[in-house]
Amino acid sequence: MFNLKIFAVIAIVVCGLGYLMYSGVNDNSQQYVTITELSHRAAAPADTIYKLKGKIVDGSVDYDAKIPCLRFDLNEGPGTPVVHVVSPELMPDNFKPGNECIVEGTFERATSSFAATKVMTKCPSKYEGQEEPKTASR
């Protein structure tokens, strides 16, 4: 009898977790797509929140700190599709052409631009792949 009660308590906790996770995913999911995938989507729903990762294209950064407004292009490398990003955020640290950047927001088909609510540059606070020390001053 007591084991049944314990089982009921455990079931309530597990169901509670299930509900919280289900509603959490439903309310907060963002589709991670590559820039190539996004550029090929004929009809991206305006309310879908996307997460994109790419490299900041050289010469594309236009920043006005007064508004503030940060405009730049992202691609996945030379010769790959480009997406134009517009953000009302201040320019984050490590934001420079060639660096990796993650943006969250919606894609506006009419203007062919990505309205980013969040712009994050990669924080190399952890463990980068070891490359040749090519940026060392020579």
Added chain:
Amino acid sequence: MTSFSELALYFAFAAGCYAILALGFGVFGRKARLVESGKNAVMGMCALAAVASIGLWRALLASDFSLEYVAAHSNRTLSPFYKFSSFWSGMEGSLLFWLLLVSIYAFIFVFRNRKNPDPIYPTTSMVVAIVQTFFAGLVCFAANPFKATDPQILSQIVDGQGLNTLLQDPAMVIHPPCLYAGYVGWAIPFGFGIAVLMLGRRGSYWIEQARLWILVPWVFLTAGVSLGGWWAYKELGWGGWWAWDPVENASIFPWFAASAFLHSIMIQQRRDMLKVWNMVLLLLTFFLTIFGTFLTRGGLKNLVSVHSFTGARFAYAFSAFMVFILIGGVALLIARLPILRSRNRFDSVASREVAFLLNNLVLLCICIATIAGTVWPVISVAVVGREITVGERFFNQVNVPLGLVLLLLMGIGPVIPWRKASPAALRRIFLVPVIVGVAATAAVLAAGVPLENWKTLLLVFGATFTLLITLNEFRKGAKVRSEQMGIGFLPALASTVFLNRRRYGGYIVHIGVVIAFVGFLGSHKEGYQQTRPQFMKEGDEMSLSSGLMGTYTVRYVGTEIEYDRNDRGEIHSVSSAARLLLTKNGMPVNYLLPAKSRYVVAGKPSADESTEVAYHPTLMGDVYAVAAWGGDDGVSVTLFLNPLISLVWWGAIIAVLGGIFCLTDRRRVISSPPVARPSRDTSELAGARA
């Protein structure tokens, strides 16, 4: 020196292989001399890892760019303090640091128990040696920090690339060692658990034997996670301290499982229950430390993080090791299920056992939700074929309600009677705290917090309820002692707490957690944080108000250029700082100097700018500012009011001190005596030694 250090690494790997075999054959073949030899190999491994580490530190301090690692993570103008910490700022060094720490733990463990004939100690050492050898193998063959720089490149290098500017912070010197010590330390409790299963131990005495080795990593883990949050707060400049990023989450997975384990072993000790569950939690905790290490090194390539990932360089090695831990541990557990059968059952839902079980379930739910949210991109690809991520709000939406339940259980668990609590006992224990909690909640409602803000109301109730119950435990203990000994209340309180450090240390941890919870809500952007960005010209003002902190105003006075010099007088960084006069009710309070810094590499400021946060701490919260320049005629300032943020740090400090206080109680509790074992035993090994 360097080649000698590298050689030491290879010898450490060889010593690890030998230690595993010697301890394995020694314990199970009952050969005492082999066991002794294996123990010596474990201790030798520590010496060899130390030699290798000293070699790398020496190379970093001497700016020896003939090593790729030094050229990539250090430079000449870096202060010795940060040259020292650049040891663990990259992949190779961090893995060597892992090896060094686990070897130090293993050395201390073997040395402390070197004269104890109980086979549980060498068996535990053997398991730890497997972990050491895995990391030694990685450092030797996959991520060697002693890899030489290409001679052609070396001849052209003037200076190293330097340490990432974000890592040039005192918190980053302390945070990784604490976190690592918390991570790697779980190798020893895990070793105990596996040894118990291998040796077929029936009792729960091993928990007492392992107690020190369980508490130490928990304390380090708590300190490491908290320091990580503190570093993020004062260095990253987004106004918060925890963003549920995969790398951050990886640091806290094992903390949830470990905290659940710490609570449920009390039930095993007291009631001889939950033995299988405890083994599962122990395996899970250690597994999550390895999984976290794997994750932060890019093991799951689908994860998108603002932290850099390495791109699955060691994915196969880590995956194989994790599968080995999982399959080996679970198989052993299943094989030993008959001896892990509990002697008791739950007597009533209204009991301490069930309260602790619920605490376990809630902690595990938070752990599962955090893991699921972190690896959701991987899960979604497997299930629906599309990569879906969940943002910060998912974690808050799921974990905040669970955290509030946990807060209540922290009050209920330690005071509800074991086995079965009568309705009268429940009334006696909880009636006053419930009434006071309701009164506090009503007061907050009357002060203007709306009903829709249910999180605040529940937090006020839960924090008041739990704090009152916990403080009452101190009062009750002191009162009894005062009456028994005929001494004053305060001396009685001091002696009660000091004589029962294990119990009251736990209460101190709970008080710290309650305080931190209040700080979480006060300072969070979904709580009471206020923020405002504004472009400011000289003389412009910006004001921000908070019900808890009042109204603060900043006036932009101008931009200053600052030069930071290292201990040799060389310019190390150049900063542009916005001088902001901070006033409250028209009265000057302080100057804030949020800045952008460029670090000097090879005599020139680097192209990368890093944000330097400025904040003014007060009792009720911090005024926090960041600045960015985008034109010649002004500066963009983002001002934050972070109410009660100091409670997060104080809560963490109190929790860590509570854990240390528990540690100082070295008495062993034997509630569930070990059952005599007919198998190969202490006496046999002791006999073999003789």
